[in-house]
Amino acid sequence: MAEMTDSARRRIASIANHIMPAHPSQSQQGNAIAILDCSSSMNDSFHRVHGGVPTDIPVWTPARDDSGKEYTDIIYEKAVGEGIAKITINRPERRNAFRPQTIKELMRAFNDARDDNSIGVIIFTGKGTKAFCSGGDQSLRGKEGYVDYDSFGRLNVLDLQVQIRRLPKPVIAMVAGYAVGGGHVLHMVCDLTIAAANAIFGQTGPKVGSFDAGYGASIMCRLIGPKKAREMWYMTRFYTASEAEKMGLINTVVELEKLEEETVKWCREILRNSPMAIRVLKSAVNAVDDGHAGLQGLGGDATLLFYGTEEGNEGKNAYLQRRKPDFSKYPRLP
Numbered sequence: 391m392a393e394m395t396d397s398a399r400r401r402i403a404s405i406a407n408h409i410m411p412a413h414p415s416q417s418q419q420g421n422a423i424a425i426l427d428c429s430s431s432m433n434d435s436f437h438r439v440h441g442g443v444p445t446d447i448p449v450w451t452p453a454r455d456d457s458g459k460e461y462t463d464i465i466y467e468k469a470v471g472e473g474i475a476k477i478t479i480n481r482p483e484r485r486n487a488f489r490p491q492t493i494k495e496l497m498r499a500f501n502d503a504r505d506d507n508s509i510g511v512i513i514f515t516g517k518g519t520k521a522f523c524s525g526g527d528q529s530l531r532g533k534e535g536y537v538d539y540d541s542f543g544r545l546n547v548l549d550l551q552v553q554i555r556r557l558p559k560p561v562i563a564m565v566a567g568y569a570v571g572g573g574h575v576l577h578m579v580c581d582l583t584i585a586a587a588n589a590i591f592g593q594t595g596p597k598v599g600s601f602d603a604g605y606g607a608s609i610m611c612r613l614i615g616p617k618k619a620r621e622m623w624y625m626t627r628f629y630t631a632s633e634a635e636k637m638g639l640i641n642t643v644v645e646l647e648k649l650e651e652e653t654v655k656w657c658r659e660i661l662r663n664s665p666m667a668i669r670v671l672k673s674a675v676n677a678v679d680d681g682h683a684g685l686q687g688l689g690g691d692a693t694l695l696f697y698g699t700e701e702g703n704e705g706k707n708a709y710l711q712r713r714k715p716d717f718s719k720y721p722r723l724p
């Protein structure tokens with residue numbers, strides 16, 4: 391049988407997905423995945439022969455969560471059969487500034503990507519090339535936060551920040567143009583940041599009468615050190631992508647035209663590795679900075695692993711069989 395390239399395999403998956411419903415709970419059961427399963431050995435042979443990661447951009451298929459609601463402020467897509475989800479803030483006329491509705495939709499999409507066990511990596515980006523995100527929509531700022539459809543204000547971006555930190559899969563910020571204000575904090579809470587050469591990074595808070603004294607301050611200190619973090623916050627300067635890279639604020643810079651290609655390549659490299667190892671490493675890297683909640687995440691991963699062992703199941707089985715548990719055969723490892 392002739393060898394099938396990764397690109398061809400993805401196109402078949404995409405066509406199959408158009409035949410099958412796009413919703414993840416359905417797409418995991420049908421022909422789309424059957425086709426992919428058949429070709430996984432071809433995928434292996436591709437990597438053995440070429441020793442690299444394919445760089446073509448996948449076919450993005452519209453995705454939805456189970457709320458049944460449409461998205462107005464974001465675009466949610468998946469590369470079916472690839473393990474990649476892409477979540478895009480879609481308010482380019484406002485430089486992708488977020489309003490409470492934007493954050494609610496982002497949280498729904500991130501939650502869906504978390505629960506979809508075919509997804510291993512999430513790309514978070516902004517529509518267009520001018521901005522990743524310019525923070526909270528200042529035209530909607532009220533006394534208690536940002537106000538759109540409700541009569542009270544919200545700072546619900548703080549919940550989104552925690553959600554991204556806690557999500558047991560890597561989230562990659564793909565940044566073109568401005569990542570400023572609350573938009574800058576959003577890229578910082580992501581696991582990795584890949585920037586286009588036109589990207590600009592900065593905090594504007596003290597200039598517009600705001601500040602993020604949570605992750606906005608603490609994670610920035612962790613990333614670039616307290617001196618540089620003070621500079622960035624006190625002076626509200628903007629920094630180029632290459633300056634940001636030198637500071638350790640981002641992972642890499644690529645030409646704008648190559649941004650998505652490069653980001654997808656990073657996703658594919660991650661996806662070659664053990665999901666559990668990556669999950670535990672994400673919890674571990676965040677644990678100290680996230681305090682008790684961070685330890686809880688890491689501890690939860692340990693429990694999850696223990697539940698899969700014979701020793702862990704001995705206790706449950708003994709309870710269900712109304713006998714005393716016998717842990718004597720399990721080693722007390724040094």
Ligand SMILES: CC(C)(COP(=O)(O)OP(=O)(O)OC[C@H]1O[C@@H](n2cnc3c(N)ncnc32)[C@H](O)[C@@H]1OP(=O)(O)O)[C@@H](O)C(=O)NCCC(=O)NCCSC(=O)c1cc(O)c2ccccc2c1O
Pocket residue numbers: 483484485487520521524525526527528529545546547548568570571572573594595598600601602603
């Ligand atoms: C981002 C810019 C530097 C881009 O400049 P540029 O010259 O390219 O574009 P324009 O300025 O002409 O913008 C085009 C168009 O978009 C509108 N717009 C851009 N950003 C916003 C915004 N954040 N809110 C509302 N509208 C925005 C702009 O008005 C133009 O509209 P027209 O109708 O005139 O076409 C530059 O736009 C810029 O500096 N933007 C503001 C950046 C900013 O200060 N952001 C807010 C920081 S505070 C924040 O985000 C924040 C949010 C939270 O939820 C928090 C929660 C808890 C604690 C702290 C929080 C917090 O600090």
